[in-house]
Amino acid sequence: RWGTAVCRFCASPRRVAIRTPVHQKRIDQLAGHYVCQKCCDEHKAGAGVRGEPNRDVNQLRTWEEICPVEFRKPIDWANPKADRALFNRIMNWGNGSRGIICFGPTGFCKTRFIWKLIERLYQADLTVSWFTHPEFRMTASRKAKDVDNLAKWVKWQVARDVWFLDDLGKGNITPASEEALEETIDARTRLNKPMFITTNSGQDELLARVSPD
Numbered sequence: 001r002w003g004t005a006v007c008r009f010c011a012s013p014r015r016v017a018i019r020t021p022v023h024q025k026r027i028d029q030l031a032g033h034y035v036c037q038k039c040c041d042e043h044k045a046g047a048g049v050r051g052e053p054n055r056d057v058n059q060l061r062t063w064e065e066i067c068p069v070e071f072r073k074p075i076d077w078a079n080p081k082a083d084r085a086l087f088n089r090i091m092n093w094g095n096g097s098r099g100i101i102c103f104g105p106t107g108f109c110k111t112r113f114i115w116k117l118i119e120r121l122y123q124a125d126l127t128v129s130w131f132t133h134p135e136f137r138m139t140a141s142r143k144a145k146d147v148d149n150l151a152k153w154v155k156w157q158v159a160r161d162v163w164f165l166d167d168l169g170k171g172n173i174t175p176a177s178e179e180a181l182e183e184t185i186d187a188r189t190r191l192n193k194p195m196f197i198t199t200n201s202g203q204d205e206l207l208a209r210v211s212p213d
Contacts, residue, residue: 012038047112063119066128071115081108090117099194110198111166118162118196127163133167137177146175154180158187162194169201 004013064072075082086102090113093100099116102110122128131139143150157163163184188195 013168027036034112045094063122066122066130066167067119068117075109075112075116079109083108086110087113087116090114091120093117095121096194100196102198104200106200114166114196114198118164121162127159128153128162128164129157129160130164130166133165133169134171136165137171137174140177140180141174144180150180154183154187158191158193159182159191162196163188164196166198168197168199 006013011091021196075087077084087109090102102114104110118128118130125172139153140150143153185195
């Protein structure tokens with residue numbers, strides 16, 4: 001059967017399949033709070049959705065809309081680089097303020113393991129934001145043309161329950177993206193909100209690529 005969620009900004013309806021009591025509960029919880037994808041995109045682009053940020057904008061998005069298709073595939077444990085001990089350590093993460101920084105060379109399933117953890121948190125109704133570092137860098141550099149838009153975008157990243165940055169250190173680090181990343185990490189740390197980060201670079205290499213401050 002189907003339920004209907006109505007965007008609180010533009011009043012556009014969205015049909016939502018109700019397959020389990022969890023789906024019905026999510027619709028009930030978001031009554032009066034749901035934001036459609038168009039208004040969500042306007043907010044993330046800096047339009048502000050009539051000036052009001054919203055915490056629940058991705059709560060009715062399906063897992064397929066959030067997670068890239070590659071990382072929805074089952075883990076291939078026949079891959080000798082798939083470290084089950086690392087996977088278990090990641091999946092045993094508790095819901096606390098401390099997040100995870102996963103170092104190591106490419107091909108060792110770091111990103112795939114983190115996505116499996118995020119899937120569990122998504123199923124617990126936590127809001128999610130994620131970027132690869134190149135995507136974060138390009139978005140921050142584009143929004144830096146307008147200080148207000150950049151500030152709104154950073155505030156959006158801080159508001160998410162779960163924030164994931166994949167491939168930290170990949171590509172060039174611009175001043176605008178470095179500042180936005182620093183503000184996001186600093187604010188989430190102050191608010192005791194966890195962050196998940198993967199990187200192929202070591203600590204010394206990362207420090208050598210950012211400003212001394």
